[in-house]
Amino acid sequence: MTNGQRNPHTDQPVTIVGAGPAGLACAIVLARAGRRVVVREWHRTVGSRFHGDYQGLENWSDKRDIFDELRTAGIEASFDYHPVNESTVFDAWGEAYHIRTKRPLYYLIQRGGGDGSLDLGLLDQAVAAGAEIRFGDRVNTIEGPAVLAAGPRHADAIAVGYVFETDCPDGYWAVFDNTLAPLGYSYLLIHNGRGTLASCMFTGFKRQAEHVARTVDFFRDKTGLEMRDAKPFGGFANFRLPRTALQGGHPVVGEQAGFQDALAGFGMRYALRSGILAARSLIEDVDYTRLWRKELQPQLRIGVSNRFIFNVLGDRGWRWMLRGLSRSDPAAKLLRLYQPSPLTRLVYPLAAWHYRRPLRDPSCDHADCNCVWCKQSARAAVMSAG
Numbered sequence: 001m002t003n004g005q006r007n008p009h010t011d012q013p014v015t016i017v018g019a020g021p022a023g024l025a026c027a028i029v030l031a032r033a034g035r036r037v038v039v040r041e042w043h044r045t046v047g048s049r050f051h052g053d054y055q056g057l058e059n060w061s062d063k064r065d066i067f068d069e070l071r072t073a074g075i076e077a078s079f080d081y082h083p084v085n086e087s088t089v090f091d092a093w094g095e096a097y098h099i100r101t102k103r104p105l106y107y108l109i110q111r112g113g114g115d116g117s118l119d120l121g122l123l124d125q126a127v128a129a130g131a132e133i134r135f136g137d138r139v140n141t142i143e144g145p146a147v148l149a150a151g152p153r154h155a156d157a158i159a160v161g162y163v164f165e166t167d168c169p170d171g172y173w174a175v176f177d178n179t180l181a182p183l184g185y186s187y188l189l190i191h192n193g194r195g196t197l198a199s200c201m202f203t204g205f206k207r208q209a210e211h212v213a214r215t216v217d218f219f220r221d222k223t224g225l226e227m228r229d230a231k232p233f234g235g236f237a238n239f240r241l242p243r244t245a246l247q248g249g250h251p252v253v254g255e256q257a258g259f260q261d262a263l264a265g266f267g268m269r270y271a272l273r274s275g276i277l278a279a280r281s282l283i284e285d286v287d288y289t290r291l292w293r294k295e296l297q298p299q300l301r302i303g304v305s306n307r308f309i310f311n312v313l314g315d316r317g318w319r320w321m322l323r324g325l326s327r328s329d330p331a332a333k334l335l336r337l338y339q340p341s342p343l344t345r346l347v348y349p350l351a352a353w354h355y356r357r358p359l360r361d362p363s364c365d366h367a368d369c370n371c372v373w374c375k376q377s378a379r380a381a382v383m384s385a386g
């Protein structure tokens with residue numbers, strides 16, 4: 001305040017629940033603006049729901065490069081990353097399409113608490129900016145200003161596979177085949193002697209082991225994949241088109257709000273963006289609802305329409321898409337896929353209605369089930385009881 005008076009509102013520390021990318025992005029921006037920040041994290045380290053697996057920080061849905069966007073908000077790339085400009089994608093008939101772009105399609109980063117990971121890089125930055133981090137602190141109630149960033153609450157998709165060591169050369173592959181990953185895709189990412197292979201499925205959870213085994217066979221056949229010291233891993237993802245991203249008057253960010261691209265299941269860019277927006281809403285005293293609806297809602301809706309369209313088109317739709325992408329200027333085509341079009345506008349009401357229905361996976365009744373979601377929700381229940 002200009003007259004030297006203290007402002008009780010801005011003097012109160014902001015509590016951030018969860019030290020994932022959403023919570024940490026928010027913490028960095030707030031702390032850099034001089035706000036007191038306490039991040040309360042359930043686990044004893046960051047990234048504990050990940051396993052050193054490679055993920056892609058997508059760079060195709062916006063004209064701005066993701067790192068320029070982060071830098072503008074005051075967040076540095078203080079973690080290892082590798083730009084991916086070239087990728088091979090297969091259709092359900094096993095045909096390969098080579099996709100090359102001038103600007104990176106995505107940046108390969110590592111998740112978990114290891115050296116060079118996104119999670120550890122953001123944590124170090126938040127601490128350097130002055131945020132206090134409390135680990136092993138599971139939050140049930142909060143007082144004062146807060147931002148909720150506790151990650152996914154439900155499983156709308158699961159990704160299951162292996163992290164491994166390998167002598168195979170670097171490469172980045174995906175396949176759209178319902179027999180390998182129902183309504184989703186399988187991927188293989190190899191970089192510097194380490195690899196991640198997974199089936200990312202949007203239904204068919206109960207037969208996850210079968211889908212992973214087929215995915216391994218597929219990539220062995222197509223790429224000569226060899227895995228050493230393969231460790232199984234898995235995780236789940238939550239998509240929602242929230243009516244409100246406020247809970248108890250507090251901004252909800254990242255996957256806790258359901259922010260994620262419904263077509264491809266990419267949530268990190270949304271997590272970082274929404275964390276930044278929540279910080280801005282507190283610093284500038286502007287309405288968070290107005291901010292996320294303006295900055296995030298249009299693309300979230302397009303994602304929902306795209307998922308609906310590709311669910312209807314099935315494997316043939318992906319083949320048509322991949323043919324188009326491999327012929328010319330894939331970056332421009334991908335960018336267009338994420339811009340409003342008459343088709344996405346037309347199908348949106350139906351897509352949104354369809355989307356609001358609860359997950360109905362006929363293969364998983366969540367009873368006596370060994371799928372990633374059922375295992376993790378059981379673990380969460382045990383932890384909360386303890």
Ligand SMILES: Cc1cc2nc3c(=O)[nH]c(=O)nc-3n(C[C@H](O)[C@H](O)[C@H](O)COP(=O)(O)OP(=O)(O)OC[C@H]3O[C@@H](n4cnc5c(N)ncnc54)[C@H](O)[C@@H]3O)c2cc1C
Nearest residue numbers: 018020021022042055056139150151235254255266267268
């Ligand atoms: C296997 C897998 C692969 C993926 N691949 C990609 C990809 O390639 N590209 C992409 O963009 N996205 C990908 N995603 C999605 C992406 O990882 C998430 O969208 C992103 O991590 C969401 O960030 P977040 O900060 O919202 O939540 P999280 O990263 O889940 O962080 C939430 C944090 O909150 C903590 N927490 C939870 N409850 C409490 C509580 N009560 N009190 C205190 N702390 C709490 C948790 O311990 C956790 O540390 C993938 C997800 C999975 C599972």
